[in-house]
Every structure is written in C-alpha cells, then in structure tokens.
Amino acid sequence: MKANKTYKWGMIGCGSVTELKSGPAYQKTEDFELVAVMRRDIAKAEDYAKRHQVPYFYDEADALINHPEIDAIYIATPPDSHEYYALKVAEAGKICCIEKPMAPSYEACSRINAAFEDRKLPLFVAYYRRSLPRFLQVKEWIDQNKIGTIRHIHWNFTKPPNDMDKSKSYNWRTDAEIAPGGYFDDLASHGLDLFVFMLGTVKSASGTSENKLGLYTAKDLVKGQWRHNSGVTGFGSWDFGADKREDVVKIYGNEGNITFSVFGEFPIVLERDEETTSLTIENPEHVQWYHVQNIKAHLSGGIWHSSTGETAMHTAWIMDRILQNKLEVINN
The missing domain is CATH 3.30.360.10 (Dihydrodipicolinate Reductase; domain 2)
Known part of the structure; x- marks a missing residue:
C-alpha cells in the first residue's frame, strides 16, 4: 500500500458502539474518510449520517460495499452477521475491519480469514x-x-x-x-x-x-x-x-x-x-x-x-x- 493514500471507508451498522468509541476515530484519522453508513432502518441510517456529516447512507449492504469510491469497510453489526457481510467485502476486493468478536464460532472465523487471505486483502478485528x-x-x-x-x-x-x-x-x-x-x-x-x-x-x-x-x-x-x-x-x-x-x-x-x-x-x-x-x-x-x-x-x-x-x-x-x-x- 502506498503512503499518503486517502482511504474512503464505509460502515455497516451504526449502533451505539459507533457513536463515540469507533466512528469518529475513522473520521478524524489523517488520510481516512468515513463516506457512507448502512443500517437496515433507513431513517436511523439517515439520522446517523446527518449527525456525523457522512455523505451517503443506505439500508442495503450491497449498495455500500459496491460503492465505487469506497476502499474499505468497517463491519459494526452483531456477530451473527459478521461472516455474511465479511465474505461479501472479500468478494468485492476491499479492506475490512470487523467488530469483535470476529464471529460466533471458530469455524466461521476460519472461513472469513481464509477468504481474505486467498485474496491477499488486509483484515483487521476491533480488539482495540x-x-x-x-x-x-x-x-x-x-x-x-x-x-x-x-x-x-x-x-x-x-x-x-x-x-x-x-x-x-x-x-x-x-x-x-x-x-x-x-x-x-x-x-x-x-x-x-x-x-x-x-x-x-x-x-x-x-x-x-x-x-x-x-x-x-x-x-x-x-x-x-x-x-x-x-x-x-x-x-x-x-x-x-x-x-x-x-x-x-x-x-x-x-x-x-x-x-x-x-x-x-x-x-x-x-x-x-x-x-x-x-x-x-x-x-x-x-x-x-x-x-x-x-x-x-x-x-x-x-x-x-x-x-x-x-x-x-x-x-x-x-x-x-x-x-x-x-x-x-x-x-x-
């Protein structure tokens, strides 16, 4: 990866953990931009986006994951959906950070990790x-x-x-x-x-x-x-x-x-x-x-x-x- 590149992030899930603990960190980090959020409740997604000055908001993960401007995805949903979203992110060829725990089981974690390793994509987990x-x-x-x-x-x-x-x-x-x-x-x-x-x-x-x-x-x-x-x-x-x-x-x-x-x-x-x-x-x-x-x-x-x-x-x-x-x- 080149230094000084700007990485544009999308965030799947925008619940309480993202309000203060994590979301603002992505916004304030130099060369990072939080440009899109997704939540199944579109009204809540829009509310979060407006309060945090995020340009795009969605109620479908595919729209966010496949957004052409987005380089990386932060998955901040409950753990039972982590594998589902992570495999989509890997298929799209994008960088990913997943909230902890990575998934509800070791087997699910193994499948996620293999998908990113196979594509030589960076995968992080929020054990901060x-x-x-x-x-x-x-x-x-x-x-x-x-x-x-x-x-x-x-x-x-x-x-x-x-x-x-x-x-x-x-x-x-x-x-x-x-x-x-x-x-x-x-x-x-x-x-x-x-x-x-x-x-x-x-x-x-x-x-x-x-x-x-x-x-x-x-x-x-x-x-x-x-x-x-x-x-x-x-x-x-x-x-x-x-x-x-x-x-x-x-x-x-x-x-x-x-x-x-x-x-x-x-x-x-x-x-x-x-x-x-x-x-x-x-x-x-x-x-x-x-x-x-x-x-x-x-x-x-x-x-x-x-x-x-x-x-x-x-x-x-x-x-x-x-x-x-x-x-x-x-x-x-």
Missing part, C-alpha cells in the same frame, strides 16, 4: 485493547522481565444482571443463537485476546459453562483454564449474575506481580522487590483511536497491526474450547 497505552505499558513490563518468569495469569470478572436482563427484554448479547456465551462472548473476548497479545498463543484450553439464572438463553456463568505455549497457565471466572461488579487481572511472576482491570480505568500496578509502582493511564476520548491509527500505519507500510483476522481467529478458538466444556490441544 491491544493498541491502548495502558495495556502496552503492562506488556512492556512483561517484556522487560519486571516480574521475572511469568508463571500464571488469573482473571475474575463479575457483574450483576442489568435491568434488561431482569425484565427478560430482548438483547442480542444474551441470545444463544447470536452469542452462545452471552456476555462472555462480548466481554471475555477482550481479555482473552489481550492475554494472548501479552503472553503469546495458547496451546490448550477447557472450561465449564452454564445458565444458572434462566434470565436469557445464553450462558451466564463460565469458568475456563488454559495454557500458553510459553508454559504460562491461566484461569478465568466470569459470573454475570453476581451481586456486584468486579474486574481484576493478576499476572504472577517469580519476582513480582502485575494487577490491572480489563474494562475499568483503574491504575495498573507493578509489585516487585517490596516496591509498588502504580500508574494511571487514561483511555482516549474515542477508545478505538489508537486501533484505527494503527490500521492507517499498517496500510501505509509503517507497522504490522497487532489485531488481524488470524489473531482474532485464535481468540475464537480459545473461547470455543472453554464454552464446549472439553479439553483440546492446538498445534501452533
């Missing part, structure tokens, strides 16, 4: 935490051996049911047909992907999952364990029917430990040699800002983006193994 400064600082501590040899990582995440859950109102995030793991698919995917980024690929994974409260069809209690190729072991517990919210990750080394939150903007803490370093690193206004900046750098030949179809496919494999309640080993 890989690009956030607070997590890059954690990775830097790890890479600098600040806590010695890493032995284990533990993540405990809990949250109470929200009003939507309690009233049993429809929510695609808890519909087993769209997100089999429920909030696990939506939230745990961020952390598990981040752990691979920090500690390397995973060799084996297993878990247990169940629906304890019966508020929706998807799982609401998940426990998982995994082993990285480096030998680091991991354990996670995700309870979406708890009495309070908790989000604590701890990485244990033989010379210290690191503590942080995946979602809360709490300080990241390094403890070693009886000394504690606590850093508060705020996220940008548009949380996908650095992720989108790195897409631009990748396309310009400056760096290789850390979140691609291949890395997201590996994260999907880990999640599948945890949810399927069985142990499976992958040959990396």
